[in-house]
Amino acid sequence: MSNIALIATLLVIMALAYHLGLTRSRAVAAENDVRMHSRPGYYGVLVALWCGLPALVLFLLWSFLAPQLIEMLVTHQLPHELVASMSGRELETTLRRISALAEGRGVAGGGSVQELAAAGHMARLHTYENLSLVALMAVLVVAGLTYAKRHISPQWRARNQVERVITFALAACSAVAIFTTVGIVLSMLGEALKFFSFISPAEFFLGTTWNPRFNTAGSSAQGEFGLLPLLWGTMMVSAIALLVAIPIGLMTAIYMAEYAPRWLRNIAKPVIEVLAGIPTIVYGFFALIVIGPFLSSVGDVIGINIRTTSALTAGLVMGIMIIPFVSSLSDDIITQVPKSLRDGALGLGATKSETIRQVVLPAALPGIVGAFLLAASRAIGETMIVVLAAGNNPVLHGNPFEAVSTITVTIVNQLTGDMDFASPQSLVAFALGLTLFVITLGLNVIALVVVRKYRQQYE
Amino acid sequence: MSITIEQRRQHRLMTIEKSLAKRHRKETRFRRVGLAAVTTGMALVIILFASILARGVPAFWQSTVYTDVYFDPEVIQLDEKPRREDGENQLAFDERYGAWLTQASLINWQSLIDSAMEEALGVSVESRQLRDLRALLASGERFALRDQFIEKPSLLGQTVEVKLLASANVDVWIKGNIDRSLPDARQQLSPQTREWADRLSDEGIIENAFSTSLFLNTDSRSSPASAGLAGAFMGSLFMMMVVILLSVPIGVASAVYLEEFAPQNRLTDLIEININNLAAVPSIVFGLLGASIFIGYFGLPLSAPVVGGLVLTLMTLPTIIITTRASLRSIPPSIRQAALGIGASKVQTVFHHVLPLALPGILTGSILGIAQALGETAPLLLIGMNAFVANVPGTPLEQSTALPVQIYLWQGNELRNFFEARTSAAIIVLLGLMLSLNALAIWLRKKFETRW
Numbered sequence: 001m002s003n004i005a006l007i008a009t010l011l012v013i014m015a016l017a018y019h020l021g022l023t024r025s026r027a028v029a030a031e032n033d034v035r036m037h038s039r040p041g042y043y044g045v046l047v048a049l050w051c052g053l054p055a056l057v058l059f060l061l062w063s064f065l066a067p068q069l070i071e072m073l074v075t076h077q078l079p080h081e082l083v084a085s086m087s088g089r090e091l092e093t094t095l096r097r098i099s100a101l102a103e104g105r106g107v108a109g110g111g112s113v114q115e116l117a118a119a120g121h122m123a124r125l126h127t128y129e130n131l132s133l134v135a136l137m138a139v140l141v142v143a144g145l146t147y148a149k150r151h152i153s154p155q156w157r158a159r160n161q162v163e164r165v166i167t168f169a170l171a172a173c174s175a176v177a178i179f180t181t182v183g184i185v186l187s188m189l190g191e192a193l194k195f196f197s198f199i200s201p202a203e204f205f206l207g208t209t210w211n212p213r214f215n216t217a218g219s220s221a222q223g224e225f226g227l228l229p230l231l232w233g234t235m236m237v238s239a240i241a242l243l244v245a246i247p248i249g250l251m252t253a254i255y256m257a258e259y260a261p262r263w264l265r266n267i268a269k270p271v272i273e274v275l276a277g278i279p280t281i282v283y284g285f286f287a288l289i290v291i292g293p294f295l296s297s298v299g300d301v302i303g304i305n306i307r308t309t310s311a312l313t314a315g316l317v318m319g320i321m322i323i324p325f326v327s328s329l330s331d332d333i334i335t336q337v338p339k340s341l342r343d344g345a346l347g348l349g350a351t352k353s354e355t356i357r358q359v360v361l362p363a364a365l366p367g368i369v370g371a372f373l374l375a376a377s378r379a380i381g382e383t384m385i386v387v388l389a390a391g392n393n394p395v396l397h398g399n400p401f402e403a404v405s406t407i408t409v410t411i412v413n414q415l416t417g418d419m420d421f422a423s424p425q426s427l428v429a430f431a432l433g434l435t436l437f438v439i440t441l442g443l444n445v446i447a448l449v450v451v452r453k454y455r456q457q458y459e
Numbered sequence: 460m461s462i463t464i465e466q467r468r469q470h471r472l473m474t475i476e477k478s479l480a481k482r483h484r485k486e487t488r489f490r491r492v493g494l495a496a497v498t499t500g501m502a503l504v505i506i507l508f509a510s511i512l513a514r515g516v517p518a519f520w521q522s523t524v525y526t527d528v529y530f531d532p533e534v535i536q537l538d539e540k541p542r543r544e545d546g547e548n549q550l551a552f553d554e555r556y557g558a559w560l561t562q563a564s565l566i567n568w569q570s571l572i573d574s575a576m577e578e579a580l581g582v583s584v585e586s587r588q589l590r591d592l593r594a595l596l597a598s599g600e601r602f603a604l605r606d607q608f609i610e611k612p613s614l615l616g617q618t619v620e621v622k623l624l625a626s627a628n629v630d631v632w633i634k635g636n637i638d639r640s641l642p643d644a645r646q647q648l649s650p651q652t653r654e655w656a657d658r659l660s661d662e663g664i665i666e667n668a669f670s671t672s673l674f675l676n677t678d679s680r681s682s683p684a685s686a687g688l689a690g691a692f693m694g695s696l697f698m699m700m701v702v703i704l705l706s707v708p709i710g711v712a713s714a715v716y717l718e719e720f721a722p723q724n725r726l727t728d729l730i731e732i733n734i735n736n737l738a739a740v741p742s743i744v745f746g747l748l749g750a751s752i753f754i755g756y757f758g759l760p761l762s763a764p765v766v767g768g769l770v771l772t773l774m775t776l777p778t779i780i781i782t783t784r785a786s787l788r789s790i791p792p793s794i795r796q797a798a799l800g801i802g803a804s805k806v807q808t809v810f811h812h813v814l815p816l817a818l819p820g821i822l823t824g825s826i827l828g829i830a831q832a833l834g835e836t837a838p839l840l841l842i843g844m845n846a847f848v849a850n851v852p853g854t855p856l857e858q859s860t861a862l863p864v865q866i867y868l869w870q871g872n873e874l875r876n877f878f879e880a881r882t883s884a885a886i887i888v889l890l891g892l893m894l895s896l897n898a899l900a901i902w903l904r905k906k907f908e909t910r911w
Contacts, residue, residue, distance in 0.1 A: 167806065173712035173716065174780075183752055184748050187755075191751055251496030256497065264497075272497075274504055274897075279835070281867055352490075353490065415840075416840055429841075444739040
């Protein structure tokens with residue numbers, strides 16, 4: 001039976017169990033002429049849970065463990081000297097061929113005698129496995145059902161038990177966030193460590209040349225993996241982006257918070273926030289066909305050679321992208337500055353702009369700096385704009401009119417195309433990802449701490 | 460001579476007035492700079508949309524050839540279309556039908572098109588000019604003709620007006636997206652083809668018709684004029700299904716737990732910090748996670764919408780959790796106290812009273828999160844969704860691409876002149892979807908806005 005059919009059957013049985021619990025609890029109530037502890041629905045749910053939950057858990061565990069167990073048994077059954085003669089990779093391929101044969105799909109070359117025997121073995125094991133899973137689940141369903149049905153009584157605290165299960169399920173959901181972080185860190189750390197077994201960390205972090213030659217079959221040419229040109233490119237693009245976004249964003253926030261009449265605020269705020277919702281691939285394309293050629297022709301007019309795809313193009317467009325980010329964060333923070341501070345300054349005869357520059361902004365400064373840091377971390381992690389508009393030229397140079405390459409671009413380049421997770425050429429993507437993760441994480445943590453501290457100050 | 464008190468007063472007043480004027484000028488200047496910043500922001504939005512629309516809207520219309528095709532019985536030598544007889548089982552019928560299809564695909568459909576075009580141009584083309592003639596039409600159109608016939612075999616022996624797509628180069632030429640004065644060596648089309656294209660266009664045989672293929676076809680390598688978005692659209696749809704099914708329930712559940720049930724301890728603190736950090740992790744890092752865990756470790760298929768959906772789910776979760784928590788927090792405690800006061804349990808209070816009241820906010824946040832996921836590109840590149848796929852995926856496990864990735868693929872196509880417009884058109888479709896999602900969110904917020 002296929003897994004989906006199995007789960008569907010289980011769900012149907014649970015629905016029936018719910019109904020059973022419901023009617024049974026009503027019957028018990030009528031029989032004994034007492035008030036039950038909980039409302040009938042809770043008995044229904046509890047019976048359904050007793051009936052389905054253990055089977056479901058079994059099913060999940062089974063689907064994780066059984067394939068590995070079968071693989072182990074099949075490997076065991078293969079001739080020992082054959083297994084010993086194969087590397088891990090070869091063994092994996094053989095096993096994949098065997099399972100293809102077991103499922104009745106053909107393989108290239110038809111499969112050797114041993115493989116065919118193993119496949120037969122595997123197919124048998126699969127049948128046993130399926131049958132025993134179904135049998136075990138049936139036993140659990142029946143046992144759960146009888147136990148729960150028998151327990152329906154006015155004293156049974158159905159509601160409390162159901163609620164305990166619900167709370168547990170909610171808590172389990174919020175653990176997903178932790179698992180995600182752990183997953184990110186572990187996966188990247190694991191692959192990055194593999195990479196560092198090829199290339200020393202010193203070479204990676206201090207190298208000034210980026211030239212990862214692609215592994216052609218047979219040749220073990222390793223190329224150079226120096227992070228610095230990429231890091232420099234990333235910093236250059238992000239710096240340009242911040243130079244665009246910070247003045248415009250901050251002035252927008254000040255104007256919106258302090259000067260703008262209500263009607264303008266109502267129009268301008270949503271319009272500018274549209275910029276935040278546009279997919280970055282669209283910005284990349286915009287950079288490529290509008291901003292790049294425009295900058296290039298401006299360069300021609302004033303006599304500077306500006307490439308269409310350059311750090312400037314990418315930075316400029318990325319700046320546009322993070323304007324709403326800077327402006328809405330700063331807006332929040334500026335409006336949080338207490339009115340009494342403003343009133344004090346205005347009462348002493350300061351003009352509005354003086355109040356803003358000399359009282360409001362200094363008071364809001366920590367929060368605003370936090371907002372800038374968050375914007376910077378977003379700029380550093382941004383991918384599609386730089387993939388399209390930065391030109392991909394991983395060389396250390398200081399000219400913003402030339403093409404550069406960034407960490408994110410390089411991750412994309414190294415991991416698209418053929419995916420051989422064993423060569424340093426693709427493993428380096430994980431080392432780069434880890435670097436990126438650490439940098440942005442650092443910036444985010446500092447920013448969040450600063451913003452939170454600042455909030456407390458005025459609360 | 461001594462200065463009188465009066466004079467000194469005068470002098471002081473003048474200084475103050477002068478400095479006041481200066482300060483007021485400064486004030487105006489500061490204000491203007493602020494206004495300029497706001498205007499710049501709004502202008503950028505307008506420029507962005509205007510340039511995309513200007514480039515993309517024309518691509519919704521495409522050069523199409525309307526011509527009479529004679530379904531020549533001499534060329535189409537085909538048995539009658541098989542019908543399922545009584546008592547015949549499905550398998551046997553499929554076999555017969557398959558054989559008939561094979562037979563149909565062996566027919567020289569191209570020759571029908573060739574003669575139809577000769578007819579339209581009023582010329583008889585020698586074999587060495589055939590290339591020029593065929594360059595007028597998209598190369599896959601013979602299959603379109605075949606499918607039309609298979610659908611309706613009664614066309615045999617008739618002359619019918621059909622609609623065929625002009626080739627990408629002809630489209631570019633007629634729309635004037637290429638410099639017509641370029642020398643022959645740098646033109647994609649031969650002088651003969653260009654002349655024919657112009658003539659057909661003048662006669663109204665080639666017309667600019669609404670391009671249904673953009674919406675109905677999948678991406679195509681051999682015949683760019685018929686490349687469409689259907690495959691990418693389905694891929695995006697499947698991914699969004701996965702995202703909605705997973706991220707909304709899990710996100711809402713964890714927000715409810717953290718906001719309503721969680722004890723204040725180290726662990727919940729840790730979860731909270733975690734969620735805030737995840738919200739700011741670069742999207743490409745999630746792509747790395749997907750590549751190494753879902754594909755490398757769990758062995759899920761490369762390029763499958765289900766993997767993309769899982770990665771996007773993990774990305775969307777923090778957004779949904781954070782907005783849901785804010786929405787729960789805005790429900791006043793009196794509601795909870797009232798429910799608890801009449802004997803509801805904590806769970807009942809939350810699920811029967813707080814959650815329904817918070818629903819508008821939760822929906823708004825979820826829609827915004829999903830809209831963000833819809834436009835995400837970078838992580839999808841890392842899990843192989845940029846592979847070329849020529850079929851519409853039927854299940855979330857089949858290879859597929861997605862709308863933003865299709866944009867990425869098209870912008871990099873070597874047929875620049877043609878695909879620039881097509882990319883913009885795809886962007887318009889994507890932006891249209893995103894803006895309608897956003898509008899839906901705003902409408903929901905407005906509709907259910909409550910002030911406590």
